[in-house]
Amino acid sequence: MAEWLKEVEPLTLKGQIAVPYTWWVGDRGSRFLVSIRDNRKIIGTKCRECGRVFVPPRKNCGRCFIDIEEWVDVASEGVIEAYTIVHYAHPVQPVEPPFAYALIKLDGTDVGFLHLMKKDLDKIKNGLRVKAIFREERTGHILDIDSFELI
């Protein structure tokens, strides 16, 4: 132990940084979230060069380095590619643990879509089919999809 700790009480100072931000969601993100809000419909974009379908939709392809123009309808069902069941809590989590995160390959897409699972945690496995559960009250937010459930 440092000598000075024997001579004086080490003080602490509590702080909190709470900075408001208002992020514009952008072209692709706005169309995606509005589609979920108004029509309960998940949409993606398709790169004409590599053919990958992205969800959430992207405006450019990092690999091909070109604009992505084409919109495609995407299923609200898909397959679990990887998951974890979370047993610890922190203030940013939208649900109490235990719950799961899963990367879900929605039918008609080529990437994993990250979202929550809240039910049947003991039955979750990679390769199982799941479907999106939409909230009744939707506001144009990623949590307008409440979670995914096993089919």
Add this chain to the structure above:
Amino acid sequence: MDNAAIVGVAQTKYERRKKDHIFADLVFDVTRAALEDAGLTIDDIDSVVTVSNDFFDGRTISGMAVGDASGGQDKNISTVSGDGTFGAFYGLMRVLSGYKATIVVAHYKGSEGSLPITTNGMFDPIFHRHLGIDAISSAAIQANAYLTRYGIREEDIAQVSVKNHGNAKHNPFAQLPMEITVADVMKSRKIAEPLKLLDCCPISDGAAAIIIAGEEVAAKCKTKPAWVKGVAHCCEEYFLGDRDLANPVALRDAARRAYAMAGIRSPMDEIDIAEVLEPFSYMEPLWLEGLEFCKPGEGGNLIGKGITTMGGKLPVNPSGGALSANPVLVAGLARLIEASLQVRGDAGARQVKDAGTALAHGFNGPCGQSHCVWIVSGNR
């Protein structure tokens, strides 16, 4: 590439809570100690790179707060907000562009902020952050993808934790030297499946510094230089779902370029010791696959065969690694320091015999989005 070397190194002891040191105290201590290790004074230094993250420190332009302590007063100083191996890369670039000697110093205090909240902040604010995903839960998804891809058992990755905490007993800077068993890891508290408490790094405080110099300054240092033979970094996609989490392609690319620069054709035969950044147990075998020490899917077998243990063909993390102390950002620089000490022959009780060539690895971003690979040698 012109010759450049790591000529001085220093680390604090890594601890859960350093209540006797503020950031600047930590940085000043290791900066002075690295100069002393090299046999240089602050007047020999003409360039300073600090490594810190504003969100972690809770202050904007966090590098400026340690400008004085890092010896940056009246000098060319700037900050890398990323792992220390990337800060060192920038420091090396400065030396290669004409500066004589660069100090690279990293600091972190996990005890002062909130790791889940700050690491949640690295994810996309529109699509991912509101899900609450953070460094631990994203790593757990990667662990699941990797283990299920190749049928690797949780017991296999638990062995990494047993080995590294055991190695840490010989490292005076380590936070968690422990004698544990696979059974201890398996029965430790579930954090995010398949990761249990003892598969995860601790929260740590600490700082580390190195001095990188060209031949002119290296010649007058009192310490044997650790010559930089090869270095490269590479980055892959940002969104987790765009990546194949069980296949670290960016690491493979960085490793191949670093090996090519160093003239290494068969890494397992030509590298004597590796220090890799493994804040979670599964990462060590996965990164060893990316570094092409073995084929994809075979990383889990290396430890069982005794290859990566002390005395094995390729001791990995003789220091105890990030599982035994993970001051974020500092931890990659610590890997480079440990590799340098090994090729100098100054690694004390954790010294690997006849360590001529060593590899150090660090990464940035969730699940190793971007990797940096260094090859250092005792021979110019």
